[in-house]
Each structure stands twice: as structure tokens, then as C-alpha cells.
Amino acid sequence: xxxxxxxxxxxxxxxxxxxxxxxxxxxxxxxxxxxxxxxxxxxxxxxxxxxxxxxxxxxxxxxxxxxxxxxxxxxxxxxxxxxxxxxxxxxxxxxxxxxxxxxxxxxxxxxxxxxxxxxxxxxxxxxxxxxxxxxxxxxxxxxxxxxxxxxxxxxxxxxxxxxxxxxxxxxxxxxxxxxxxxxxxxxxxxxxxxxxxxxxxxxxxxxxxxxxxxxxxxxxxxxxxxxxxxxxxxxxxxxxxxxxxxxxxxxxxxxxxxxxxxxxxxxxxxxxxxxxxxxxxxxxxxxxxxxxxxxxxxxxxxxxxxxxxxxxxxxxxxxxxxxxxxxxxxxxxxxxxxxxxxxxxxxxxxxxxxxxxxxxxxxxxxxxxxxxxxxxxxxxxxxxxxxxxxxxxxxxxxxxxxxxxxxxxxxxxxxxxxxxxxxxxxxxxxxxxxxxxxxxxxxxxxxxxxxxxxxxxxxxxxxxxxxxxxxxxxxxxxxxxxxxxxxxx
Amino acid sequence: xxxxxxxxxxxxxxxxxxxxxxxxxxxxxxxxxxxxxxxxxxxxxxxxxxxxxxxxxxxxxxxxxxxxxxxxxxxxxxxxxxxxxxxxxxxxxxxx
Numbered sequence: 001x002x003x004x005x006x007x008x009x010x011x012x013x014x015x016x017x018x019x020x021x022x023x024x025x026x027x028x029x030x031x032x033x034x035x036x037x038x039x040x041x042x043x044x045x046x047x048x049x050x051x052x053x054x055x056x057x058x059x060x061x062x063x064x065x066x067x068x069x070x071x072x073x074x075x076x077x078x079x080x081x082x083x084x085x086x087x088x089x090x091x092x093x094x095x096x097x098x099x100x101x102x103x104x105x106x107x108x109x110x111x112x113x114x115x116x117x118x119x120x121x122x123x124x125x126x127x128x129x130x131x132x133x134x135x136x137x138x139x140x141x142x143x144x145x146x147x148x149x150x151x152x153x154x155x156x157x158x159x160x161x162x163x164x165x166x167x168x169x170x171x172x173x174x175x176x177x178x179x180x181x182x183x184x185x186x187x188x189x190x191x192x193x194x195x196x197x198x199x200x201x202x203x204x205x206x207x208x209x210x211x212x213x214x215x216x217x218x219x220x221x222x223x224x225x226x227x228x229x230x231x232x233x234x235x236x237x238x239x240x241x242x243x244x245x246x247x248x249x250x251x252x253x254x255x256x257x258x259x260x261x262x263x264x265x266x267x268x269x270x271x272x273x274x275x276x277x278x279x280x281x282x283x284x285x286x287x288x289x290x291x292x293x294x295x296x297x298x299x300x301x302x303x304x305x306x307x308x309x310x311x312x313x314x315x316x317x318x319x320x321x322x323x324x325x326x327x328x329x330x331x332x333x334x335x336x337x338x339x340x341x342x343x344x345x346x347x348x349x350x351x352x353x354x355x356x357x358x359x360x361x362x363x364x365x366x367x368x369x370x371x372x373x374x375x376x377x378x379x380x381x382x383x384x385x386x387x388x389x390x391x392x393x394x395x396x397x398x399x400x401x402x403x404x405x406x407x408x409x410x411x412x413x414x415x416x417x418x419x420x421x422x423x424x425x426x427x428x429x430x431x432x433x434x435x436x437x438x439x440x441x442x443x444x445x446x447x448x449x450x451x452x453x454x455x456x457x458x459x460x461x462x463x464x465x466x467x468x469x470x471x472x473x474x475x476x477x478x479x480x481x482x483x484x485x486x487x488x489x
Numbered sequence: 490x491x492x493x494x495x496x497x498x499x500x501x502x503x504x505x506x507x508x509x510x511x512x513x514x515x516x517x518x519x520x521x522x523x524x525x526x527x528x529x530x531x532x533x534x535x536x537x538x539x540x541x542x543x544x545x546x547x548x549x550x551x552x553x554x555x556x557x558x559x560x561x562x563x564x565x566x567x568x569x570x571x572x573x574x575x576x577x578x579x580x581x582x583x584x585x
Contacts, residue, residue, distance in 0.1 A: 304528045
């Protein structure tokens with residue numbers, strides 16, 4: 001096993017025993033990136049000098065006995081929709097080309113305070129709108145398991161970087177599945193925390209009531225360590241949760257004995273690949289053997305959750321993206337009036353998927369259509385929450401595939417927005433509900449592509465969620481690594 | 490259910506200066522998406538609550554205390570055009 005294959009936990013043990021240094025870890029991932037980036041394009045921007053400087057500081061602190069926690073000295077990557085002071089942040093949009101934020105997002109501050117070493121900013125679908133990372137204005141990312149395929153999205157760059165060993169752990173954002181789906185498609189762990197537990201301050205907003213930052217990691221325990229570093233109440237985010245936080249590590253070794261696990265009836269059948277369905281069914285059987293009680297649960301509103309999502313998310317996006325007008329930052333087109341300047345700036349600066357969603361959201365909110373579309377979608381959202389509340393009266397967690405398919409080929413769905421949207425059919429309900437969920441890799445399909453297992457829990461149910469995920473990880477014993485065709489430096 | 494969209498009006502509301510060909514393409518795509526999205530109208534029954542915040546939060550205000558803000562020059566350095574501490578834009582109102 002090479003250094004870049006180590007988990008955060010294993011690398012941390014080596015750091016603390018003195019058998020490696022943060023500088024060595026950083027050099028290893030930078031070397032890995034230099035040999036894989038031409039094939040993967042996981043990063044938009046690698047901050048080599050900044051990383052080596054932070055690593056030297058982390059090493060000096062450890063030498064003095066100062067330990068900032070599980071990510072101290074660990075090389076990490078951030079999705080490029082999180083503001084980093086002094087480091088270009090574009091959200092993969094032309095409209096933000098050259099934008100250098102004057103402040104750090106709260107998660108960035110927390111990562112720095114936790115001693116993590118930022119390697120670079122990762123590629124995403126423009127403003128996190130997409131499921132393949134092909135909507136980036138700076139070119140697509142590719143899947144380490146097959147460079148002819150996409151890594152999922154929108155946090156595809158973060159997923160590809162972690163899967164390839166170019167970062168030990170990374171942050172993504174999940175509005176409809178944008179952490180969990182790419183994690184599933186690249187064979188790593190991806191987790192969306194309970195809404196409100198990770199600050200959105202400094203996250204470039206897509207759909208504020210759905211957006212949530214979370215980890216993409218090589219193991220369930222790494223994801224817990226990353227989550228612990230970034231979450232907590234933040235007065236700078238008015239939706240931040242200020243109550244008592246659960247302990248994601250408390251149940252990591254508890255197993256599933258005596259737990260009741262619900263298999264979601266609606267997340268199966270037409271459109272689901274047979275290899276995905278059989279791998280998920282096999283894991284459910286293993287969980288049963290490990291002592292869990294298995295029941296089938298029906299959540300009828302899941303069938304229309306996606307329709308509600310594709311009204312609510314674009315509606316919020318159309319309002320959030322109004323700030324990109326060519327006046328205060330980013331790209332500006334010429335115009336003889338302010339309105340002309342704005343309309344030209346936005347048409348030039350936004351890519352097609354962003355334009356599509358802004359138009360869709362504007363329409364859904366416009367006079368005469370509000371009740372039929374946006375208002376009705378909000379009712380569906382409430383109904384999804386009620387469906388879940390009912391389900392959790394009789395089960396501890398719910399399970400399903402994370403994605404109905406394995407990674408698809410680059411270019412396959414670019415011109416079919418609806419078929420691209422279907423990639424998130426299993427993950428969207430958790431965003432509508434605000435509940436936590438995680439994807440854990442459980443195996444490969446017949447073509448050697450990773451399959452993810454989706455575990456869902458009630459709001460603030462991170463303890464049981466991580467506990468079940470850890471058991472899934474143990475039972476699956478998934479230790480395959482992608483073989484990326486490597487070019488010489 | 491085919492959905493009729495006045496796409497030029499929507500683009501104007503969204504401040505997007507699109508060509509006729511682009512408008513037509515988006516009109517067709519939005520029609521397909523909205524046809525799918527219209528499935529929300531098939532919701533049976535009425536939920537007992539309107540969905541706002543998943544954890545049932547209410548609006549919160551921070552303490553009204555004086556704190557340092559972002560550096561003005563650093564913020565204005567990101568602006569396409571600025572002058573004397575202000576953002577510069579073309580005329581926003583038509584003259585009489």
C-alpha cells in the first residue's frame with residue numbers, strides 16, 4: 001500500500017508516532033496529483049506553496065506537542081464553491097473567473113483551525129448544478145475507475161481526488177445528492193449531515209434550504225473525523241443548529257444487532273441496474289445475518305420527490321444567483337444601461353445548465369404559476385417529511401442504492417437534462433427532509449465499477465447513521481483501488 | 490400536459506440576454522422538465538404543515554454588536570469598476 005492509499009486515521013497514527021511528517025504526506029499527494037491530473041482533472045487549482053507551508057507549520061506544532069485533532073497535518077481538498085481567502089474561487093463558473101474571496105468560509109476556518117493542510121480547490125458542476133461534473137466551465141472531471149466515464153457530481157472533483165489518492169479527505173456540498181452520488185460512483189464514502197449542522201457561511205449558495213456541506217472520505221471513520229472538524233453552531237449562518245450535537249463516533253463499533261432497518265420500496269425497480277440491485281440486496285441480507293431486523297417500507301411521496309426538487313431548487317437558485325450581475329465582482333459585459341449590462345453579463349457568464357435552472361426557477365416563482373408549481377412543490381416537501389416521520393416510528397434507519405446506476409460514460413447524458421436529473425432520484429428525498437445520509441462502497445459491478453449503499457437516518461441521527469455505515473463497511477470489506485493509467489511526470 | 494411558456498418574458502425577469510435560437514431551445518427543454526415537475530400536482534391529501542425549515546427553526550437574529558467588517562479596498566478590488574470607494578455602473582434610470 002502506498003502512502004496516498006492511507007486513510008486519515010492511519011496517516012494520523014504515522015504522524016503521531018513520528019514515522020512520517022505532514023510534509024511527506026503533502027509531497028506524496030502532490031506527486032500523485034501530478035501523475036493523475038492530466039487524466040482526471042479533479043482540481044481547478046492546486047496550492048502547492050501554500051500546502052507545503054501549512055505542512056511545515058503542522059509538523060512544527062506536532063514536534064512541540066501541539067495536536068489540533070484528527071485532521072492535523074492531513075492533506076485535504078475543498079470543492080471550489082467554498083470561499084478561500086486569497087485563493088481563487090469560481091464555483092466552476094465563467095462569471096466568477098478570477099474572483100479572489102476577501103474572506104474564508106466557516107468550514108475553511110474550521111479546517112485550518114483543525115490543522116488540515118489544503119492541497120487545492122476541486123472541480124464541480126457550475127454552481128453545483130449537475131450530476132456528472134460535466135457542467136464545469138473549466139472542463140469535466142473523469143472517474144479514476146474508468147477515465148472514459150464521469151465521476152458523478154456535482155462534487156465530482158472532490159470524489160475523484162479522494163478516490164485517486166490526491167487528497168486524504170475532502171469536502172463537498174450536497175443539495176440533491178452532490179456528495180453521496182459522486183462518492184458512490186468513485187468507490188468512496190460520502191456523507192450529507194443534518195441540515196443546519198455545518199455552517200453554510202462562505203458556501204456559494206445554490207439552494208439555501210437544501211445545501212449542506214459534508215465529507216468525501218476513504219472510510220466511515222474518516223468521514224466522522226472530517227465531520228467533527230467542520231460542524232458546530234455558527235452565528236454567521238442564520239440556519240445553523242444551536243442545540244446538542246450527536247456523537248458520530250459513539251456507535252462506530254456497535255454493529256446492527258437489534259436495529260430495525262427499512263428497505264425503501266420506491267427506490268428500486270425500473271431504471272435500476274441489476275448489478276446495483278443485487279449488490280444492495282446482498283448487503284441487506286448480510287445486515288440481517290449480522291442481527292438487524294429487516295422490513296420493507298413504503299414512502300409513496302418518494303415517487304414525486306424529484307419533481308418537487310426540480311421546482312424548489314431552481315426557484316431558490318434563481319433568487320440566489322441574482323447576485324451575479326457584473327457589478328460587485330466577477331465577469332462584466334458592456335451595456336449602455338445597468339439592466340443591459342446585467343442581462344449580457346449573465347448570459348455570457350452562466351453556462352447552459354445554470355441558465356436552464358434560473359429560467360425554470362423564475363418561471364416556477366412567477367405570477368400565475370406560483371401555486372401550481374412552487375407552492376405545490378413545498379406541499380410535497382412537507383409530505384415527504386411526514387412520510388419519513390411515519391417510517392421512523394417503526395425503523396431506526398432506511399436503506400437503498402445511492403445511485404440507480406454505476407458511473408456513466410462521459411457525454412452520455414449531457415444533452416438530456418431529465419435523464420441527468422434522474423441520477424439523484426435516491427438521494428433527493430433526504431435534502432427535502434433535511435435528514436442525514438451516507439453512501440458506503442460495497443462492491444464492483446460486472447464492469448469493475450463501484451456500487452454505493454445508501455443509509456438514511458432521522459434529523460440529528462448521525463450516531464446511528466455512522467454506526468450502521470461502519471457495519472456496512474465491515475461486512476462489505478471493500479478494499480479495491482482504481483488503477484489509473486499513469487503518465488510520467 | 491403540454492405547458493405553454495412565455496420564455497422571452499421569463500428571460501427578461503431573470504435578466505438573461507438570450508438569442509432567439511437559445512430562447513427556443515430553453516423553451517422546449519423547460520416544457521419537458523415542467524411536464525415531469527407537474528407530477529407534484531398529483532399529491533394526494535394535504536400535508537398538515539407547510540414546509541419551511543426541516544428542523545422547525547424560526548428566524549434568528551445575531552446580537553447587534555460592533556464588529557470589524559471586510560476591508561473596503563479589498564472588496565472593491567474584486568469589482569469590475571470602482572471609483573472613490575463606490576461601485577461604478579452605467580445609468581440605471583432613463584433620463585427624462
